[in-house]
Amino acid sequence: MQTILQKYDERPRNGLRNTITISVILFLTVWSADIINYPGLFENGLNIARNIFKALYNPTWHLIFSVEVDSIPFLMFETLGIAFLGTLLGAILSIPFAFLTAKNIVGRFNIIGNTIITTIRSFPFFLIALMFVRVSGPGPMTGVLTIGVLSIGMISKLYIEVIEDIDPGILLALDALGATKYQKIRYGIIPQLTASIISVVIYRFEINVKNATVLGIVGAGGIGVTLLTAMNAGRWRDAAAALWGIIIVVLIVDYFSTMLRKKLVNG
Amino acid sequence: MKTLCSKISNLFKNFIKRNERYRTSVLDDGTNITRPFSYALIIFAVVAIIFVYFWNMIVTDFFDRFGFQFFVSSIPNFFTIIQKMVVQVNWSYFDKVVAPLVDTIKISIIGTLLGAIFSLPVAILASQNIMGKSKIPNIIKFFLSIIRTFPTLVYALIFSFIFGYGTFIGVLATIIFTFSIITKMMYEIIETIDMGAFIAIEATGATKLQAFRAAVIPQIIGRFYSIILYNFEINLRASAILGFVNAGGIGIIMNDQMALMKYGNVAVIVLALLAVVIVVQNFSQYLRRRLT
Amino acid sequence: MIEFQNVSKTYANGVEALKNISLKIEPGEFVAIIGLSGAGKSTLIKLVNKMIDVTDGNVIVNGLEIPDLRGKALRQYRRHVGMVFQSFNLINRTSVINNVLAARVPDINPLFSLLGIFTKADKLMALESLHKVGILEKAYIRADQLSGGQQQRVALARTLAQNPTIILADEPVASLDPITANQIMKDFERINQTEKITILVNMHHVDLALKYASRVIGINKGEIVYDGGTDDITEDILKTIYGRELTDEDIMFKDK
Numbered sequence: 001m002q003t004i005l006q007k008y009d010e011r012p013r014n015g016l017r018n019t020i021t022i023s024v025i026l027f028l029t030v031w032s033a034d035i036i037n038y039p040g041l042f043e044n045g046l047n048i049a050r051n052i053f054k055a056l057y058n059p060t061w062h063l064i065f066s067v068e069v070d071s072i073p074f075l076m077f078e079t080l081g082i083a084f085l086g087t088l089l090g091a092i093l094s095i096p097f098a099f100l101t102a103k104n105i106v107g108r109f110n111i112i113g114n115t116i117i118t119t120i121r122s123f124p125f126f127l128i129a130l131m132f133v134r135v136s137g138p139g140p141m142t143g144v145l146t147i148g149v150l151s152i153g154m155i156s157k158l159y160i161e162v163i164e165d166i167d168p169g170i171l172l173a174l175d176a177l178g179a180t181k182y183q184k185i186r187y188g189i190i191p192q193l194t195a196s197i198i199s200v201v202i203y204r205f206e207i208n209v210k211n212a213t214v215l216g217i218v219g220a221g222g223i224g225v226t227l228l229t230a231m232n233a234g235r236w237r238d239a240a241a242a243l244w245g246i247i248i249v250v251l252i253v254d255y256f257s258t259m260l261r262k263k264l265v266n267g
Numbered sequence: 268m269k270t271l272c273s274k275i276s277n278l279f280k281n282f283i284k285r286n287e288r289y290r291t292s293v294l295d296d297g298t299n300i301t302r303p304f305s306y307a308l309i310i311f312a313v314v315a316i317i318f319v320y321f322w323n324m325i326v327t328d329f330f331d332r333f334g335f336q337f338f339v340s341s342i343p344n345f346f347t348i349i350q351k352m353v354v355q356v357n358w359s360y361f362d363k364v365v366a367p368l369v370d371t372i373k374i375s376i377i378g379t380l381l382g383a384i385f386s387l388p389v390a391i392l393a394s395q396n397i398m399g400k401s402k403i404p405n406i407i408k409f410f411l412s413i414i415r416t417f418p419t420l421v422y423a424l425i426f427s428f429i430f431g432y433g434t435f436i437g438v439l440a441t442i443i444f445t446f447s448i449i450t451k452m453m454y455e456i457i458e459t460i461d462m463g464a465f466i467a468i469e470a471t472g473a474t475k476l477q478a479f480r481a482a483v484i485p486q487i488i489g490r491f492y493s494i495i496l497y498n499f500e501i502n503l504r505a506s507a508i509l510g511f512v513n514a515g516g517i518g519i520i521m522n523d524q525m526a527l528m529k530y531g532n533v534a535v536i537v538l539a540l541l542a543v544v545i546v547v548q549n550f551s552q553y554l555r556r557r558l559t
Numbered sequence: 560m561i562e563f564q565n566v567s568k569t570y571a572n573g574v575e576a577l578k579n580i581s582l583k584i585e586p587g588e589f590v591a592i593i594g595l596s597g598a599g600k601s602t603l604i605k606l607v608n609k610m611i612d613v614t615d616g617n618v619i620v621n622g623l624e625i626p627d628l629r630g631k632a633l634r635q636y637r638r639h640v641g642m643v644f645q646s647f648n649l650i651n652r653t654s655v656i657n658n659v660l661a662a663r664v665p666d667i668n669p670l671f672s673l674l675g676i677f678t679k680a681d682k683l684m685a686l687e688s689l690h691k692v693g694i695l696e697k698a699y700i701r702a703d704q705l706s707g708g709q710q711q712r713v714a715l716a717r718t719l720a721q722n723p724t725i726i727l728a729d730e731p732v733a734s735l736d737p738i739t740a741n742q743i744m745k746d747f748e749r750i751n752q753t754e755k756i757t758i759l760v761n762m763h764h765v766d767l768a769l770k771y772a773s774r775v776i777g778i779n780k781g782e783i784v785y786d787g788g789t790d791d792i793t794e795d796i797l798k799t800i801y802g803r804e805l806t807d808e809d810i811m812f813k814d815k
Contacts, residue, residue: 028376036377037435048428081325123541134345231425
């Protein structure tokens, strides 16, 4: 019995740490709680909600099934295009950023690159869109540029990881059997990188599709434009059509993205 | 439909077989060795076609309408804005930034917390291995996949027509978005844990709920907290934009100042936001490392 | 007392795991069930705490008809039946003592169990269970940092914390090396004698079964082909049970 009581006294006392953590969280919650100031329903709010809901069952069908310039399919393609080109642009733009921030290339100076990349990542993306509007006007081109810049954050981080992880052993081995620089890159470096790069790029594409749908609200093209105009004009059925367009396309992209990335992981 | 798919894949397989001759070479000792079919070329071709299509649709169209020259000469506009922001930084504007910034932070905190709280029970209900033969997980996963298609801003936009402007819709939108993401991440985790301990505790006479609490929660709780922090970071950045649909926070003044072209003020807003994001990021990284 | 009355079990895929089994086990016995893999040993044990249901026949434990038990009654019954698994089934990411405390969960206040709060009495009882299997020093160490044998002892301590009248063990030493296996079997023997708990062990190592159990039940293709003391077992009987000569797989200590 004595030994047992002794062991009992040895028990780890987490009480203090747990209390502090819970207190902090409670404090933050209470402090933030005043942000939930229910403003009541907008004048017609309940009606509008009901209308939106009904519209989801009965969207403007011809918009969904036609292929003219204003139709949902066209706009969703445009949105996909914005995401696609934007991701590609981001992948290209990230290369210099990555090389200038990889520890095994610039050593301690990577702090500069790191800060720049973090700044870009934290820049509210609508701001970037607004800035590009001054360059290419409202329209999908702006969307492409915005998404391109946005993607730099995630993709350069990936490049950096990959660059810093390059196994020099393989390069040495290739050197030893007399490979040329090109051969070393082609057979030594590229195979190590391709799978993870493609996987992340696909993931980023998936995210960018969602972002692209929203950019239209700032005028950067894609389905967001229709959504915004329809809702502002009270054309709930048109808006519902746009929403359905988003749902279907994002679901498809999601599905393929997950499937492709799983295949990449398994070789 | 299925026969069509199998017909196509058969055609493909035949093609690959016939192609085998070109990929086979003979080694010195007489054995044949065949290189496996390389999909890389096909994939590259497909991507190239997609690229050309989209390029045409968007970029060429753009150049047709506005002209390449115009575009090239407008690019500096972007950098001019940045330059103006840096040069005309207007620190006195900072006082007006504080309140909306605090609002943005609060929206993220409450949105993330409430979204997380609701997500755990639903994630449990959505995990096939806990729910046994029930069809409930399938139903939940289906609805979740639909809810997940919309980013926070879309919800905020819709809500702005129902509830009017203000931080409330921002919080609501954040809650729904957070809920959809965390639930998915959590059920994916729960479905891959080791059920052995759960079975053992059930065999001692505990209810499913008790067994879950005792055996499963310890395995997932660390990752749950980590996911919450990760989402908090995402929500912080998204909250900053909510203002564009009048859902409160720093986005409102950002929009206004941009429209007024007062880049000096915009600069201060961005810097303040940046500071908060960096602090949160570092703190979150530190905590997340401690949790796993 | 554990009683099987004409019990049969056929699985959904058509496999007839048990065919018309009848047996009686008195309180305090140490029984080993031996036979080939797939003979029905695991099925038999799992029928005692209703982890599996019978297709036919009845299982009666201490007067309770097990197949009828459901919900709260089933849970209350299971409190008295401890189970030890081949793969230990511990909660890997928590400490040893938390693993043992998990067995106390059904007995304590639901709110406390939700929050993970245990009383001093609970903790002392958990420590005592650990002491009974000789692993008290490891109480606050994370469970997955222990060796296989130590983990199985923790599992054993966990069942002891339930204050069971019966302990079921499904291949408890199959994943352990011979020396540790011996230790664990000794632990079972000691618990059987000091705590007077009925022990029903499933194993495919014949020599260990014969060494520690007082009674052996041999199962072949779902039927009991031997039920008696360990002294009366001959090579021929073993051949009936196993349907073949014994191989190295069936013996733990090869040099016997």
